[in-house]
Amino acid sequence: MLETKTLAHYRTIASDLALPGLAFIDGEFCPASSGRVFENINPATGEILGTVAHCETADVDIAVAAARRAFESGAWSRTAPEERKEVLLRLAELVRREAEALAVMESLDTGKAIADCLHEIGNEVATFFQWYAELIDKVFGKVAPTGEDALALIVKEPIGVVGMVLPWNFPLLMVAWKLAPALAAGCSAVVKPAEQSPLTALRLAELAVEAGVPAGVINVLPGFGETAGQAVGRHPDIDVVSFTGSTEVGAHFLKYAGESNLKPVGLEMGGKSPFIVLDDAPIDDRLVDEAVSSALWNAGQNCSANMRQMVGAKVKDEFLSKVLDKVKTWKVGDPLDPETRIGSMITKEHQERVLGYIEMGRREGAALCAGGGRPAELPGYFVEPTVFGDVRPDMTIAREEIFGPVLGVITVKDEDEALTLARDTVYGLHATVFTRDIDRAIRMARRLPCGTVSINAFTEGDIKTPFGGYRQSGSLARDNGTEAMDQYTQTKTIWIAVS
Ligand code: NAD
Secondary structure, X not given: OOOOOOHHHHHHHHXXXXXXXXXXXXXXXXXXXXXXXXXXXXXXOOEEEEEEEOEOHHHHHHXXXXXXXXXXXXXXXXXXXXXXXXXXXXXXXXXXXXXXXXXXXXXXXXXXXXXXXXXXXXXXXXXXXXXXXXXXXXXXXXXXXXXXXXXXXXXXXXXXXXXXXXXXXXXXXXXXXXXHHHHHHOOEEEEEOOOOOOHHHHHHHHHHHHHOOOOOOEEEOOEOHHHHHHHHHHOOOOOEEEEEOOHHHHHHHHHHHHHOOOOOEEEEOOOOOEEEEOOOOOOOHHHHHHHHHHHHHHHHOOOOOOOEEEEEOOOHHHHHHHHHHHHOOOOEOOOOOOOXXXXXXXXXXXXXXXXXXXXXXXXXXXXXXXXXXXXXXXXXXXXXXXXXXXXXXXXXXXXXXXXXXXXXXXXXXXXXXXXXHHHOOOOOOEEEEEOOOXXXXXXXXXXXXXXXXXXXXXXXXXXXXXXXOOHHHEXXXXXXXXXXXXXXXXXXXXXXXXX
């Protein structure tokens, strides 16, 4: 666990940081082949942090060729498991060594609170590389039952070149979720970070080479979705795409695959997760803490953000009043201040979108109980933590993904109504249920069509548990756990006749 330091400390790191601005292809930094760049903005101040290589189709072609050469050479894909393990363990150590600098870089790039960045990078990202490193030499194939005249081996092989197209809300963590199991499997990768948050992925690629990952195995291309993202989706020599982002863009990747080489596409997409408090649940500190953090954590820019809070009629007033008290303790402010819990929205457009949803909530008749605006004293793209009471399930704010610090309370009369409302969405990423009654909890868990159901806690699970969505929140692919390896491996049968 990283020790938290002062705002002055993080500001010093920020002023000394060398921010990456080039693409990373075939083991080194290089400009985009067109020489074009785009501006990278710090959303907490609106200031330009620097420029970044603007990669497009030609750069994707170069990066895929490098990834393919690296894969076919066997320099990574055919090494002994122990070798890959050692390299990834070194990478985990390097991430730990650089965690403060990476966290500050991520905070500047995205406006995320430094406390969250430190936790995500110093603990989770490093742990991901370590966990998958330790898994590599414990994955066994199978021998199928046959007669004495044959030996049938079932083996897993690395799938090849993986295209990774990523969102801006957890930039380095999402890279780690995909890159750690893909590297463990022996794959090469072409990573397209979100245009709003390219920095930490670039630095990670450099650290990976320092750890011993051969050139060409990891390539990082900053660029935009319509161009670089689409070129990854359509590339005929990419064997699989692993995408995290919105449901709308995820659908494009299915089309790209259908119109190119039919590559499999792993999709992790949006959500509108219910947080259900049945009326036998004690409205204690822990529950209130989790209700608030499940909606406001990462400034609500979270795929499983629990904006839709469905609360039993008997406990709703107590719940809402305690939530409002707790929300006051969530400081909005300078993301580099370790006391800050809510940083800025990622862009001005996104800030306006979130404020637009808040306005729509008001117009459709939800009671605004806290927040609702932009904090006047802060220069960047911030939104106040906002709470709506008396939200009706048919309101736009109860149906669409807002992706901002907004919590809405819907009153429900009983378990059946909560379940009906919770199921009434196209999404199926996550759900939370609070109840004292274990039978009710199990009934709810079984009937909620979501990839993760969390009982008496808000959690997305941990590295050991698969994460992904039902319905339009995801495909069958899962991140995390041993299941993540399935995205990056394919199964081969070797049938040997025995005479
Ligand atoms: P987004 O869909 O706008 O962008 C994601 C990535 O796709 C970016 O790299 C972007 O450049 C690229 N892209 C955009 N348009 C494209 C196109 N036409 N063709 C190819 N690529 C394109 O998502 P975002 O705004 O970066 O992230 C927020 C979304 O991500 C939310 O919906 C959130 O729920 C989801 N998300 C899901 C998970 C999960 O695990 N399920 C995790 C984090 C975020």
